[in-house]
Amino acid sequence: MAKIELNNVVKTFGTQHAVKNLDMTIEDGELLVLLGPSGCGKSTTMNMIAGLTDVTSGHILFDGHDVTTLPPHARNIAMVFQSSLLYPHLSARRNIYMSLKRSGLSRSDIEARIAKAAETVNVAHLLDKMPNQLSGGERQRVATAKAIVREPDCFLLDEPLSALDAALRLTLRAELVNLQKRIETTMVFVTHDQVEAMTMGDRIGVMRDGGLEQIGTPTEIYNRPETLFVAGFVGTPPMNFLKGAVIDEAGKRLFVRGALRLPLTGESAGTPPADQVILAVRPHRMTLTEPGEQALPLKVYAIEHLGNETIVVCDSDDHDRIRIVVGSEFAASVGSTLYAGLDTSHALMFDPATERPIRAGKREVA
Amino acid sequence: MARLASPDTETAAKTPATRRRGELSNLQFALVVTVPVLVFLVLVIAYPLGYALNLSFHDIRFFGGYSATWVGLENYADVLSDERFWNGFLLTVRFTVETVLLTLGIGMALALVVRDLPPRWRWLRALIILPWAVSPYGAGIFFAYLGRGQTGVGTALANALGFDTSINFITQDLVVEFLALGAAWNMAPLVAFFLLANMLTTPPRLYDLAKLDRMSRFETFLYVTLPPLRFTLFVFTCIITVLSIKTFDYIFTATQGGPGSASSVLTYVLYRTSFQNLDLGYGAAMSFYLLALILISTGIIFFTWGRREARR
Amino acid sequence: MTRSRITIWLVLAIAVALIWTFLPMYWTVKFAFMTKPEISRFPPLLFPPDPNLASFFNIFGSDYTLADGTVVPASGQARQIILGLRNSLIVSVVVTAVTIFVVTPLSYVFARMEFPAKGKLLAAVLLSVSLPPVSTLIPFYVLYVQLDLVGTLFGLIIITLTITIPIVAWVMIGFFRNMPPIEQLGRIDGFSRLYIFTRIMVPMARSGIMVASVIAFLFAWNEYVYAQVLVTGSTAVTLPAAMSGFLFQAPEPGHLAASIFLSVLPPFVIAFFLQKHIAEMNFV
Numbered sequence: 001m002a003k004i005e006l007n008n009v010v011k012t013f014g015t016q017h018a019v020k021n022l023d024m025t026i027e028d029g030e031l032l033v034l035l036g037p038s039g040c041g042k043s044t045t046m047n048m049i050a051g052l053t054d055v056t057s058g059h060i061l062f063d064g065h066d067v068t069t070l071p072p073h074a075r076n077i078a079m080v081f082q083s084s085l086l087y088p089h090l091s092a093r094r095n096i097y098m099s100l101k102r103s104g105l106s107r108s109d110i111e112a113r114i115a116k117a118a119e120t121v122n123v124a125h126l127l128d129k130m131p132n133q134l135s136g137g138e139r140q141r142v143a144t145a146k147a148i149v150r151e152p153d154c155f156l157l158d159e160p161l162s163a164l165d166a167a168l169r170l171t172l173r174a175e176l177v178n179l180q181k182r183i184e185t186t187m188v189f190v191t192h193d194q195v196e197a198m199t200m201g202d203r204i205g206v207m208r209d210g211g212l213e214q215i216g217t218p219t220e221i222y223n224r225p226e227t228l229f230v231a232g233f234v235g236t237p238p239m240n241f242l243k244g245a246v247i248d249e250a251g252k253r254l255f256v257r258g259a260l261r262l263p264l265t266g267e268s269a270g271t272p273p274a275d276q277v278i279l280a281v282r283p284h285r286m287t288l289t290e291p292g293e294q295a296l297p298l299k300v301y302a303i304e305h306l307g308n309e310t311i312v313v314c315d316s317d318d319h320d321r322i323r324i325v326v327g328s329e330f331a332a333s334v335g336s337t338l339y340a341g342l343d344t345s346h347a348l349m350f351d352p353a354t355e356r357p358i359r360a361g362k363r364e365v366a
Numbered sequence: 367m368a369r370l371a372s373p374d375t376e377t378a379a380k381t382p383a384t385r386r387r388g389e390l391s392n393l394q395f396a397l398v399v400t401v402p403v404l405v406f407l408v409l410v411i412a413y414p415l416g417y418a419l420n421l422s423f424h425d426i427r428f429f430g431g432y433s434a435t436w437v438g439l440e441n442y443a444d445v446l447s448d449e450r451f452w453n454g455f456l457l458t459v460r461f462t463v464e465t466v467l468l469t470l471g472i473g474m475a476l477a478l479v480v481r482d483l484p485p486r487w488r489w490l491r492a493l494i495i496l497p498w499a500v501s502p503y504g505a506g507i508f509f510a511y512l513g514r515g516q517t518g519v520g521t522a523l524a525n526a527l528g529f530d531t532s533i534n535f536i537t538q539d540l541v542v543e544f545l546a547l548g549a550a551w552n553m554a555p556l557v558a559f560f561l562l563a564n565m566l567t568t569p570p571r572l573y574d575l576a577k578l579d580r581m582s583r584f585e586t587f588l589y590v591t592l593p594p595l596r597f598t599l600f601v602f603t604c605i606i607t608v609l610s611i612k613t614f615d616y617i618f619t620a621t622q623g624g625p626g627s628a629s630s631v632l633t634y635v636l637y638r639t640s641f642q643n644l645d646l647g648y649g650a651a652m653s654f655y656l657l658a659l660i661l662i663s664t665g666i667i668f669f670t671w672g673r674r675e676a677r678r
Numbered sequence: 679m680t681r682s683r684i685t686i687w688l689v690l691a692i693a694v695a696l697i698w699t700f701l702p703m704y705w706t707v708k709f710a711f712m713t714k715p716e717i718s719r720f721p722p723l724l725f726p727p728d729p730n731l732a733s734f735f736n737i738f739g740s741d742y743t744l745a746d747g748t749v750v751p752a753s754g755q756a757r758q759i760i761l762g763l764r765n766s767l768i769v770s771v772v773v774t775a776v777t778i779f780v781v782t783p784l785s786y787v788f789a790r791m792e793f794p795a796k797g798k799l800l801a802a803v804l805l806s807v808s809l810p811p812v813s814t815l816i817p818f819y820v821l822y823v824q825l826d827l828v829g830t831l832f833g834l835i836i837i838t839l840t841i842t843i844p845i846v847a848w849v850m851i852g853f854f855r856n857m858p859p860i861e862q863l864g865r866i867d868g869f870s871r872l873y874i875f876t877r878i879m880v881p882m883a884r885s886g887i888m889v890a891s892v893i894a895f896l897f898a899w900n901e902y903v904y905a906q907v908l909v910t911g912s913t914a915v916t917l918p919a920a921m922s923g924f925l926f927q928a929p930e931p932g933h934l935a936a937s938i939f940l941s942v943l944p945p946f947v948i949a950f951f952l953q954k955h956i957a958e959m960n961f962v
Contacts, residue, residue, distance in 0.1 A: 052862050073868025085858055089881050102868035395871045396793040399783035403843065404799060406780075410840045411806045414817035421816065472698075479691045490692065494699055495953040499945035501900030503918055504938055507925065508702040511709070517722050517931075519705055525721035532721075551702055559953065612810035615902040619925060633812045640816050641907075653813030660808045 002062045002076075002153035002186050003028040004049060009058035011044050011210075018044045020210040022058070026154075031180050031187045033201035035194060037233075041210035042190045043158055049188060050156050051075050062153065073102060078147035079156040083163040084140040086131040092142045093127040099150050117149035121179065136164045140172055148183065155180070155187040161196065173200055194234045198222070206230045224348075228355040231280045231348065237311055237323040240286065242279045242296070246271050246349070255279055255344065258317060261293045266345025271358050278350040283311065283323040285346040288330075288338055295339035298322055300332050314338070421650035428644050441651035451652060453627060454635035457542060458659070461631055462610040464546035465553075469606050470599060472550050473557025478591075480558070481565050491562075498555040506619030509548035510536070536621060538628045545620060545629055549610060557602050564595050600675045604664050611660050632656050703942070709935035710734065713744065717931050733936035753933050755923045761913065762920030763940070765831060766899060769916060772835050773898040774891050777842040782887060785847050786875060789854035790861065800851075807844045811903040819907060829912030837904045842894045849893055853886035854879075889955045892948050899945060917941050 004026040011019040019041040026032045034042040047053035049060060051072035059068045067075050078099070086095045096117060100110045118124040121141045131139060140160055147155055157176070161169045177200050180187045191197055197204045198218045205215040206229070214226040225231035231239045244257030246264070253271055255262040264271060271277070289295050298314035301321070310330045314322045324340055332338060349358040422441055424434040445451050480491045500508070511517050515534030524531050535544040568590065576586040614633040617623065623630035623638070630638070636656060640649030709717050711729040732742035732750040739756030743749050753759070787793075788800050818837060819828070827833030860882065864874035880887070902918040910919045921941065924934035 047862075050862075050866060052865060071868075072866045077866070079862075079866045081859065081863060085860065085863055087860060087863065087878060087882070088858075089884075098864075098867045098869075393793045395875075396787045396791050396796075399787050400799070403780045403784050404803070407803060407806060407840070407843065410836065411809065411814075413821065414814040415809075417817035417820065418813060476695055476698075479688075479695045482688055483692075487692075490696075492950045492953045494695060495949050496946055497699055497703070499896060499949040500703070500942055501902060501918065501945075503902040503922075504900070504942060505702075507934065507938060508706045511706045511931070512702050516720065517717075519701065519722075521720075522722040522724050526724060548702070551698070555699075608808045612808065612812070614810065614812045615906075619902075619922070633810060636812050640812075646816055649816065650813075653810070656810055656813060657808075660810070664808070 005061040033197040035197040036207035078152040084143035281347040289341035426646040454632040458631040465610040468550035473554040476558035477561040502616035505552040733932040758920040762917035766917040770898040777894040785850035
C-alpha cells in the first residue's frame with residue numbers, strides 16, 4: 001500500500017509543457033481517476049508516477065520516500081497499458097510470469113502466485129493461450145492478473161478499457177472496482193470517459209492543458225465544479241450555460257438576460273452584481289413552464305427519448321445549446337418554441353473572465 | 367518483496383547522474399548500437415565522396431606517367447559546355463519521367479488485377495512479384511534480347527503472322543521508351559504489392575457507397591480507390607526517380623548506351639568518361655552534377671507534392 | 679472489396695498480367711534449351727523446337743551429346759561460373775547476416791528512442807541510398823588498390839554492405855515504428871534495455887527481420903556494378919560478373935540464358951514464399 005504525493009511536478013518536452021506544476025496526493029488504498037480530454041497530460045502524469053517518464057522538476061513521493069529518480073521496477077508498482085497491452089509472442093502464463101521474472105522469487109512461489117492471481121480474475125483456463133487468441137475482455141483480465149501477481153503498492157491503469165465495447169466496459173469496470181476494494185491497494189486510473197470516472201473513482205482529478213483543474217469525490221466534482229471546464233466536462237447530459245448579468249434590485253439579486261429576470265435563491269442569492277456572468281445549471285434542474293419573465297424561451301432542436309426520461313435539446317436566443325430533462329411522455333415538434341424555468345438554488349455562477357465560480361461568501365458584507 | 371525505500375534513495379534523488387546504475391540510458395544505448403555502424407558508413411561513404419570531390423578539382427592524366435594538376439572549378443565549368451553531358455542529361459530526364467509513369471501505372475494495373483482475384487486464385491499474386499526479384503543487369507539482358515530486331519519478340523510475332531519484316535525496338539527513336547518499359551517491368555511488382563496492401567485496408571463499405579452514388583467504374587477508382595493510395599504513390603515516385611537516375615547496370619547490359627549514343631544516359635556518359643577515357647577529374651565533377659540532379663529532383667517532388675501528403 | 683467474380687474481363691486481365699510478367703524472362707531463358715544454330719535462326723523462333731539441357735551441362739564444365747549425336751562442348755568459362763556461384767552465395771549470406779546484425783539494433787534505436795541529432799543522423803543514413811554506384815566507383819577502386827582489396831571477397835562484402843545497410847535500415851525503421859509500446863511494459867517488469875531489445879523486441883520483430891533479410895540478400899545477390907569492376911576475372915568473381923563473359927567477350931546466348939536462369943532461381947524461391955510479408959514492412 002502506498003500514499004503517493006506529487007510535489008510541484010513539471011514535465012516539458014522541448015518547449016512544450018506537458019504537465020505544469022502539479023500538486024496532488026493520492027491516499028493509501030484509494031482509487032483515484034485522472035480524467036481529462038486527450039493531450040491534457042494525464043497519461044504523462046501516470047508515466048511519471050510509474051517512472052517511465054523522467055520528471056523535469058519536482059518530486060514524487062511514495063509513503064514519504066522520494067522515488068523521483070527510481071526506475072519503474074524499484075517503485076513496486078504495476079501498470080496496465082492502453083488496450084491492455086501484452087507481449088504478443090508470449091502465452092498468457094508467460095506474460096504474467098514476466099512480471100515476477102526479476103523478483104527473485106523461487107519458481108514454486110511464482111507458480112503459486114500466478115495461480116492465485118489467475119484465480120482472482122478468473123483467467124485460469126486461459127493461461128496457455130496467446131494474446132491474439134484472447135478476446136478484448138479476456139486480454140484485459142490477463143493484463144490485470146499480470147498486474148496483481150506482483151502484489152504491488154500501487155496499480156496504474158492507462159485507459160485499459162478504451163478499446164472495448166460499451167457492454168463489456170460496464171462489466172469490467174465493476175470487476176476492477178470490486179477487485180480494488182478487495183485487495184485494498186492504491187489505484188490510479190486514467191480515462192477520458194467521464195462516466196467511467198464518475199462510476200469508478202473514490203476521487204477524481206480532472207486535468208486540462210497539463211494542469212489539475214479540480215480534485216475531489218465524484219459528488220463534489222458533480223455538484224461543486226470549480227471551473228467552467230469541469231462543469232462542462234462532467235455529467236451526462238452536460239451542464240447548461242447561460243450568459244447574462246446579475247443585478248441588484250431592492251436588495252434582491254436577479255439574473256438578467258434579455259427579457260428574462262430570474263430571482264436568485266439559495267446559495268446563488270449571495271452573488272454580487274456583475275455585468276457578465278455565466279449561470280450553469282444541470283439539465284435536471286430545469287423544467288418546462290409557462291411564458292413569462294421568469295421563463296427562458298427556447299427553440300426545440302432535437303428530442304432524445306431514453307425510456308425513463310427524455311432529453312429536449314434546444315437552441316437559446318443566442319444559439320447556445322440548452323438541454324432539459326423531462327418526463328418520458330414528452331412530445332414536441334422540432335422548431336417549436338417552449339419555455340423553461342430553472343431552479344436557481346441549484347445554479348452555479350461563474351465569472352467568464354476567470355472561468356471560476358463567483359463565491360457568494362465574497363460579496364460585500366455591508 | 368523488495369521495498370522501494372532503499373537507504374540511498376535520498377542521495378540518488380539529488381544526483382541524477384547516478385540514476386539507474388547498471389542500466390544504459392537512452393543515449394548510451396543509442397550510441398552503443400549506432401556509432402559503430404555510423405562510423406562504418408561515414409568511412410565507406412564519406413571517404414569516396416571526399417575523394418571524388420578532391421579529384422573533381424584536378425586534371426588527372428595517365429599518359430606519360432600519372433599526374434594530377436589542380437584546376438579548381440575548371441572541370442565543373444567544362445561539364446556545362448559538354449554536348450555529351452547535356453545529351454545524357456536529357457536522356458536521363460526522359461528515361462526517368464517515362465519510367466516513373468510506366469512503373470506507377472503498370473503497378474497500379476497489376477494491383478487492381480490481383481485485388482479482384484477470387485480466393486482460389488490468390489496464389490497468382492505470388493507470381494506477379496517475380497520480376498522484382500530479377501536483378502537490373504538480368505532485366506537488361508532480358509529486354510535486350512526481347513527488343514532487338516534480330517532476336518526480338520516483335521520480329522518473331524510479325525513473321526508468325528505472315529509479315530516478312532524485322533521489328534526492332536532498340537532504335538534511335540524508341541530505345542529510351544523501350545528501356546523505360548523494361549525498368550517498369552522490373553520495379554512495378556513492388557509498387558503493385560504496396561498499393562495492394564493499401565487497397566485492402568479501404569473499407570468495403572466505401573465501394574457500396576460509391577454504388578449507391580451511381581459512380582462509374584472510373585469515378586469509383588478516382589474517388590474511392592485512389593485517395594488512400596496517394597502517399598504510397600508519392601513515396602514510390604521518389605524511390606523510382608532516384609533508382610532511375612542512378613541506374614547503370616541495367617542500361618549497360620541492355621544497350622551499352624546505344625545505338626550510337628541514343629541511350630547514353632548520364633550514368634553511362636560518366637562511365638565512359640571515367641573508365642574508358644580515364645578522365646577521372648572530369649568524371650568526378652560530372653558525378654557531382656549527377657548527385658545534384660538526384661537531390662534536386664527528389665527535392666522538387668517533395669516540395670510540390672510530398673509536403674501536402676505529409677500534412678494529411 | 680468489389681465482388682470476387684470471374685468475369686471474362688478478369689480472365690483477360692490475368693492473362694495479360696501473366697504474359698507481361700513472364701514473356702521477358704521466357705524470351706531469354708528459352709535460349710538455354712536451344713542449340714546455337716536454333717538461337718541464331720531468323721526469324722527468331724517462338725518456342726525451342728527441340729528442348730535440350732546442353733547449356734546447363736556446358737556452364738558447369740561438361741560436354742553434352744544431343745539426340746542427333748552432335749557433341750556440344752563444355753564452356754571455357756565453366757570454372758568462372760562455378761566459382762561465381764560459390765562466391766555469390768558466400769557474399770550474399772555474409773552480407774545478409776552482417777546487415778541484419780548491425781541494422782536491427784540501429785533501426786530499433788532510430789525508430790523508438792529519442793536522442794540528440796537523431797533527425798540529422800537518420801537523414802545522412804538515408805541520403806546515402808541515393809548515391810549512384812557509378813560516382814563512388816573510382817574512389818573505391820583507388821582505395822581498394824591501396825589496401826590491396828581488389829579481387830577479394832572481403833573487399834566486395836564491405837562495399838556491398840554500403841548498399842544493403844541504408845536500404846535495410848530504411849525498411850526496418852518503418853517496421854519497428856509500427857510496433858506497440860512494449861518497452862514500457864518491459865520496464866515496468868524490471869528488464870534492462872538490452873534485455874527488452876534482445877529478448878522481447880527481436881522475437882516480436884521476427885517477420886520484419888525475415889523480410890529485411892530477403893531484401894538484403896536480393897541486393898547482395900543482384901549486385902553487379904561493383905563486382906564487375908572489382909572482382910571480374912579474379913578468384914573472387916561473383917555470378918553476375920562471371921556471367922557477363924557470355925554477354926561481352928564471347929557472346930554465348932545459350933550459356934548466358936542458362937546462368938541467368940540459375941541466378942534468378944534463389945531470389946524467385948525467396949520472393950515467392952515471402953511475398954505475403956513484403957507489404958507488411960510499411961516503409962512507405
